[in-house]
Each structure stands twice: as C-alpha cells, then as structure tokens.
Amino acid sequence: MPLFEYGNVKIQVDEDGFMENPELWNDEVALALASTEDISELTENHWKVINYLRDYSKEFGIAPMVRKLCKETGFQLKEIYDMFPSGPAKGACKVAGLAKPTGCV
C-alpha cells in the first residue's frame, strides 16, 4: 500500500491514488489529493461538487448517478470535466475521498 505525502498530509492510498482509509478525509487531504489530478486549486465550484458527492455517498453508500450530480450541482458534464480532468467518477470521487469505482465505470 503506497504512502502518499503532500505538505503535512500523510495518507495510505491504493495504486490509483484513492484513499485506503476514507474516514481520515478532511479539507487538507482533499487539497493534497487534488494535486495528483492536475488541479492547482480548489475553488468554490470544486467544493460544491466535493460536498455533494460526500453527502450523497454518506446517505447512499456510493457516488450518485452522473446525471444527478450535474442536475443537483447545476454544472454541465463538461464543466465537471474542466474542474476534474479525469471526470466525475474518477477525479472528483478521488478528491472527495470516495472509493475507486469498480466494474465498467
């Protein structure tokens, strides 16, 4: 299990860079993870997506359907890709501390 270090953050991640212990997630960890996704800073819009993903995942045990994410946050899919270049299922979930999606996702 690789150790990922960034500033004061030291966390265990899997080979794809997703958190192994999501309960350790906090704002600082999100910033650290964002650095691995070609995201230089987390804007208000980034946080809107991250917070929605986290709230949904807490209630339902997984990330929401992509269309629902767009509808609820008010962003077009393209805008989400602009914010998280590897997309809602990979980049956004990684920064939000969610598990890596499996199967054909």
Add this chain to the structure above:
Amino acid sequence: MQKKTEQLAQIPEMKYYVENEAKGDRVSQFLEIFASILKHSNYRMALEHYIKVSAKCGRCTSSCHVYKTTGDLKDIPCYRSELLLSIYRRYFSLEGSMFSRLFGGFELTEEHIDKMAYSFWNCTACRKCVLECPSGIDHGLLTHLARYIMAEMNLAPRALVISTREQLHGKTANTSGIPFIALKDSLEFLEEELLEITGQEIRFPIDLENAEYILFTPVSDFLMEADTLMGIAAVLHSAGISWTIGSKYYDAINYGLFYSDLVLARALRKMEEETRRLKAKKILIGECGHATRSASFLKTYWRGDDCPEMLNIMELTHDLLKEGRIKLDPSKISEKITYHDPCNIARQGWIVEQPREIIRALSNNFVEMTPNKTENYCCGGGGGTVSIDEIRKYRTLVSGKVKAEQIKKTGAHYVVAPCANCKKQFRELMEDNKVDGELVGLHDLILKAIVF
C-alpha cells in the same frame, strides 16, 4: 507485409495489477489446473483438433487491430494461441508426450507463464481473427481458456477479480458495488427526469411479480447511462409492456465470459434465482454485448425446467417498432449518426440489422464505419480490458487506435455504441485520440425521437 496504421513512437505499457499472485512452482500449478479443466469440460475436443490443423499461416494478421497498431509479431493471434497449444501438445496429447519422451523438446517454464500472463490480455477477445482463419481456429476461445487456467492460480487482473467478488459474494451483489437504496434513488430520479422530458409518467417497476420481462442491465448504467435507461423505460412504457427490475440482483455484467467458466456459471445462477423469485416470463438484457452473449449461456446452466427466452433490448425494441407498437419521429435528430457493432453480439451475425433499422427509423443521416457488422473492429476495450484502468493508454492508443481512426473517417456527431464496455472505452479513446463527436447508446437517441 500487412499495412500498419500510423506507428506509435512508444507502445504504452500493458501491465495490470494482480492480487495475491501465485508463488512457488507455478509450472506444476498451471499443469495441474489445466489437467483438471480438461477432465471436467469439453475443451479437449477443440484442442485436439486445433493442434492438428494449426498451420500458423498468419492469415489472422490481416484482421487484428492490436497487431495493426504495434506491428509486433507477438501480437499475431496464431502466435499467441500457440503459447497454449504448445503446452497442450506437449503435456496432454498422446503424440506430443511420446515425442518429447524420445526426443525432448518444449518444456513449460516460469518465463512462458509470464509471457502468457500478458499476451493473453493484449488480446481483446473480439474474435475478428476467427473469420480469417482457414483452419477454423477460435483464437478467442483459446484466450478465454488460457485466462481461465491462470485465474485459477490468481494470475488475473485485480480490477476484474474485485468486481466479480463483490458481485458473487458482496453485500451489494453487483460489479460496481451499488447498494439497493442508491439504485432506488437513481430510478426515482430518472422517473422525475422522464416526466420533465416527455411529459409522461414513466415508471421503473421494482419487484413486480409475473412480469413479462425482467430487465438485467450492466449495473454501471445506473451510474453512467441515464439516457440509455430512460430510453429503455420509455420504449417499454409506450408499448405497454409489463416489466420489472429485481431488488435482489440487478447486474447483467458477467466477467466470467472473459476469464472464468466458474464465474460465468455463478453469475448466471444469480440471474436465474432472481428470475425465478419474481416469476418473470422472459429475460431482457440491456445495452451490452458481453452481457447478452454471456446470458445466452443460461440455456447451458439453467436447472430443471425449460430456460425462459432471453433477448437483448435492441431485439425487443426492433420487434415493437415493426409491430407499430412504438413510433419514432425521424425529424427530431438532424446530426450525422454512426453505429459501432459490439463484437459479442455482432460477430456471429446475431444483432446486426436490428439496430440499423431502428436508426433509419429515427434519422435520415446515418453513415456506416468501415468495416462493419460481422467484420467490425473491436472498440479496443473488449474481453474485460476496459475495466482495467491502469492499462488505459494501452487500450486507447494501441488496441483502440483502429477504432478511433474509423470514427474520425465517418465525421459523425453521434457515435452509437450499445454496450457498457464499449461506452466506457469510447469515452476514453475519443478523449485520448482527440476524436470529435458524442458517444451515446441507441436508446439515448430513441428517447429523443420517440413519440407517445
């Protein structure tokens, strides 16, 4: 010499993660597992025939999308198949074992196993080479068998192993780990969306008993393919079909088709149990090539009474269109459309014309990619490779290169790929190869064109 596509300066690495890889004497393990599978299956008949007729003539070079891009002789289908046939010939055929006792010859080694571990996953099991082989060798079958033997010694991509474990033994019983509460929430959301888009109260029935159809769709659709699902629900609603989704098991994905007969059978058993629980009359599979082909093995594994009829949603939608039970308006979509044939339903000529007739009913602007239908090229993510994220660049820049060029040539806006595997691969290969256009499912377009 085969004309290659634009040469790559460097071939991206094709190296997948493995969980708890076998250690110790892998040669003995491989041979023991191979012997056991031969004892309990029908593979011996095919292998016995193949070792006699395999001429290694190389006709298959003309059809392989991987070889076309790499130009590497190791990517020629019959070269790859020989990796397994040589083991069968030496250890399990009468003449081979006699010959080697007298004169020596090929011996299985650790290096040979390493070679197979990667070579058989460079192949996307699309079976286009089968059309070219004058000896009728099914290289796709050999890829499947070699992967099956290796999977039994834990030498299989972790991405597939963990998805399958969740499907067969996990709480959610599906490859994407979607809990039922999330599924229910998504379906309610889609019902609201459908009301907004169509003005119709269209439902996604859950656990309806005695329905005419139980729908199993690739579970990734519930995260990624809202439009495909809404299009399917709109068709079934418009035609007045009774249908349901089961709450206990709702995944059509079956990676067993790619790497393990045991997984294939176990996932089908779950589908059978859910169909019986809800007393559904027929089994309907969503937009997906491998899910549909794997479900065709229900006939083999179904226990007791007759196996219910199984069909793909495109077959049903086509029937409903011909019977006049759904109506499509060809004036709603003006953009140019092209269609990609998923290998697992097109190669054998099974579902080829139906989707084209549907597209012609909703558009006057359809263009084929070449070659197509039974001779189509793989999306490059077939055979389970699309789920392996760590080989994305290999998938999109090597195995998907030919497909990317095909799409570019059509100049189409909508690229229809009615398959969960192909959809994920297309999104990534269109991005990595800078191909313009929008990837959609067939029912995404039907949703735009259907008239109530």
